[in-house]
Amino acid sequence: MNDLEQLVATAQAEFDASPTPAELENAKARYIGKSGRVTELLKALASAPVEVKKTRGAEINQAKLRIEAALQARRESLADAELQAQLRAEALDVTLPGRRRGSGGLHPVSRTIERIEAIFGSMGFDVAEGPEIETDWMSFTALNNPENHPARSMQDTFYVDLKDEGGRWLNLRPHTSPMQVRYARAHAARHAGAATMPEIRVIAPGRTYRVDSDATHSPMFHQCEGLWIGENVSFKDLKSVFIEFVRQFFETDDFDARFRPSYFPFTEPSAEIDIAFRSGPLAGRWLEVAGSGQVHPNVVRNYGLDPEKYIGFAFGMGPDRLAMLRYGIDDLRLMFDGDLRFLKQFN
Numbered sequence: 001m002n003d004l005e006q007l008v009a010t011a012q013a014e015f016d017a018s019p020t021p022a023e024l025e026n027a028k029a030r031y032i033g034k035s036g037r038v039t040e041l042l043k044a045l046a047s048a049p050v051e052v053k054k055t056r057g058a059e060i061n062q063a064k065l066r067i068e069a070a071l072q073a074r075r076e077s078l079a080d081a082e083l084q085a086q087l088r089a090e091a092l093d094v095t096l097p098g099r100r101r102g103s104g105g106l107h108p109v110s111r112t113i114e115r116i117e118a119i120f121g122s123m124g125f126d127v128a129e130g131p132e133i134e135t136d137w138m139s140f141t142a143l144n145n146p147e148n149h150p151a152r153s154m155q156d157t158f159y160v161d162l163k164d165e166g167g168r169w170l171n172l173r174p175h176t177s178p179m180q181v182r183y184a185r186a187h188a189a190r191h192a193g194a195a196t197m198p199e200i201r202v203i204a205p206g207r208t209y210r211v212d213s214d215a216t217h218s219p220m221f222h223q224c225e226g227l228w229i230g231e232n233v234s235f236k237d238l239k240s241v242f243i244e245f246v247r248q249f250f251e252t253d254d255f256d257a258r259f260r261p262s263y264f265p266f267t268e269p270s271a272e273i274d275i276a277f278r279s280g281p282l283a284g285r286w287l288e289v290a291g292s293g294q295v296h297p298n299v300v301r302n303y304g305l306d307p308e309k310y311i312g313f314a315f316g317m318g319p320d321r322l323a324m325l326r327y328g329i330d331d332l333r334l335m336f337d338g339d340l341r342f343l344k345q346f347n
């Protein structure tokens with residue numbers, strides 16, 4: 001092996017032994033850099049005779065080309081190795097189970113409200129929504145609450161730091177009963193002057209607020225108001241409608257219901273509606289599910305209707321409570337904690 005072949009062979013060996021691109025470039029400098037060995041050989045030719053320059057020069061250049069080719073080959077194999085390493089590091093295991101996008105679900109209270117709407121809807125009731133910030137007149141006065149009724153007090157009602165037209169503080173509605181008045185007034189206005197007015201049959205579910213918080217009370221809770229007003233609507237209609245609702249809501253006939261005399265300023269007579277299942281985990285316990293009554297003449301008047309002509313009943317129930325009974329939930333606070341472990345069970 002002549003000296004040039006030897007040189008090519010050692011250069012090749014050094015290139016192949018260089019583990020990184022930086023070390024490879026250092027090795028390159030030792031051979032074909034400015035003062036590399038090949039460059040030195042070419043410089044040394046300067047003083048050689050022309051014949052020698054020709055043949056030896058050509059041989060050195062030949063060797064240089066081979067060294068450059070070896071360098072290029074090593075560069076490519078290092079780049080390739082780096083790419084492979086990167087691909088390995090970023091490898092995807094396509095056999096892993098995918099991460100699905102979670103599908104949302106309805107809150108048990110929303111489900112319950114939808115269920116209430118569907119059942120009353122099937123009995124010809126409209127569904128109405130109304131404001132959660134109410135005037136004093138709508139929440140109390142129109143509903144026949146005396147001026148100094150305790151329901152207006154700070155202990156029960158959240159007030160908003162704003163006043164209504166009458167200079168009274170606005171409130172976060174403590175019940176959905178103002179929706180009786182809003183809906184009935186709009187209905188009466190729509191049919192004003194007509195010879196006959198279609199009956200009012202509506203439910204109004206929504207959020208309500210009271211200063212109260214424990215295992216069975218939440219400062220925000222839900223109510224659903226019901227109202228049926230016509231020329232000949234009686235307490236027996238309330239009974240049949242409500243019992244039919246309970247039957248459909250709990251999907252059972254196996255319960256007793258009672259209308260227990262009570263007092264609300266906006267109804268006369270008034271009754272709490274209690275039910276007791278005859279079987280199942282709650283068997284034999286009277287459960288209060290709604291307040292109700294025949295709408296007081298003063299309230300009918302505030303609807304903008306003549307109490308001599310129009311009569312009917314109203315009721316108010318708690319969808320939170322109904323959801324708890326239906327699903328067997330014992331702490332109301334679970335409903336509003338937003339804990340997915342709880343909420344997922346309903347979807």
Ligand code: DAH
Nearest residue numbers: 175177291292293314315316
């Ligand atoms: N508003 C009452 C409450 O919050 C519930 C209620 C009772 C509503 C009797 C009614 C009713 O419509 O007739 O306790």
